[in-house]
Amino acid sequence: MSDNKVELLGWYGDDKVHALSAWTSTSRDIDESKVQRIPNLLNMLASEGHHTPFEKSSLHFLVTVDQATHIHLLKHRIGVSINGESARYKELKEDKTYLPEDWFGIEISDDVITWGERLQNFTYEGNFLYHQCLEELTPILGRKRAKESARFFKTFNSQITMDVSFNWRSFAHFQGLRNSEHSQVEVRELAEKMLQLVKNIDGNPFEHTIKAFKL
Numbered sequence: 001m002s003d004n005k006v007e008l009l010g011w012y013g014d015d016k017v018h019a020l021s022a023w024t025s026t027s028r029d030i031d032e033s034k035v036q037r038i039p040n041l042l043n044m045l046a047s048e049g050h051h052t053p054f055e056k057s058s059l060h061f062l063v064t065v066d067q068a069t070h071i072h073l074l075k076h077r078i079g080v081s082i083n084g085e086s087a088r089y090k091e092l093k094e095d096k097t098y099l100p101e102d103w104f105g106i107e108i109s110d111d112v113i114t115w116g117e118r119l120q121n122f123t124y125e126g127n128f129l130y131h132q133c134l135e136e137l138t139p140i141l142g143r144k145r146a147k148e149s150a151r152f153f154k155t156f157n158s159q160i161t162m163d164v165s166f167n168w169r170s171f172a173h174f175q176g177l178r179n180s181e182h183s184q185v186e187v188r189e190l191a192e193k194m195l196q197l198v199k200n201i202d203g204n205p206f207e208h209t210i211k212a213f214k215l
Contacts, residue, residue, distance in 0.1 A: 004098055004159070004190055005064040008197040013057025013168065014205035018042060021053035039208040046172075046212035054168040054209065055079065061194060064161045065186070066098035072187040073162070076177060079170035084162030087151040091134060095127040096159035098186070122155065129153040168206070171198075172213045179215075 019038045020028050022045055045053060065073070073082060085092075104116030111118070130153040137146035166174060171194075177183070179191035195215055198206060 004066060004069060004186060006190055006193045006197065007062045008194075008201070009060045009062050009163075011057070011059050011198070011201060011205075015039075015042060015208045017056050018045070018053045018168070018209055021056045022050070039211070042208050042212040046209075051169045051172075054172065055170075057168045057206070057209075058165055059168070059171055059194075059198060060163075060165045061197075062161065063164055063190065064096060064159050065190060066157045066159050068156060068184065069187045069190055070160060070162065072178060072184065073164065077170070078173050079167050080174065081165045082162055084160050087154065087160075088148040091147060092130070092151070092154070092158075096161075097123050097127070097155075098157045098159050099123070100185075102185075119157065123157060126153045126155045127158075168209060172215070175213070175215055 015038055016030075016035070019034075019041050020030065022041060023030075023034075045051065063073075070084070073080070099116060099120055101116070103119060104114050106115045107113070108115055108118060113121075130150050133153055134146050134150040137150060140146075141149070175191055175195060178187045179195060180188065183191070199210060
């Protein structure tokens with residue numbers, strides 16, 4: 001069993017970059033008095049929907065998540081770049097699996113094991129059949145067809161690793177959608193971890209942008 005994971009690979013930009021982008025329409029010249037105005041400017045831009053300047057920064061993550069969370073990342077996204085490992089192009093030799101912790105305390109009504117254990121056993125069987133199927137179909141159907149079809153045995157809680165990048169505008173949009181009480185637990189936890197990683201960047205370069213979007 002493996003938890004969903006997220007790592008901040010890198011970032012570009014800061015509050016000043018967002019402010020300078022907005023000031024391009026008038027003058028990008030900056031002095032100390034203008035620096036002091038940055039928090040109020042970012043608040044105004046965020047609250048009034050002038051979000052284009054926030055596209056000038058970027059946040060780059062590496063995530064390992066279950067298939068359901070993968071779909072949540074893909075759906076309703078704006079300006080998000082995603083590239084991930086594919087079972088069509090390679091054999092998934094490492095059986096990465098997500099198991100929800102809150103299932104392990106719930107017993108099945110007609111059995112002596114919990115729903116978490118049942119899912120764990122079901123996942124193990126699917127992974128075993130994936131590798132067996134791939135091995136036995138390869139000499140008959142060819143390696144390409146065997147790889148892309150054997151994955152049908154992979155369960156929905158199988159994990160894949162993805163490279164995900166946002167500009168700040170798209171990151172704020174993602175946080176609004178997924179860091180919400182209405183979101184599925186797994187994707188909400190991912191969004192929360194991403195936000196904490198950004199908040200903990202040395203020097204807090206996005207401090208006033210985070211406050212402007214009320215994150």
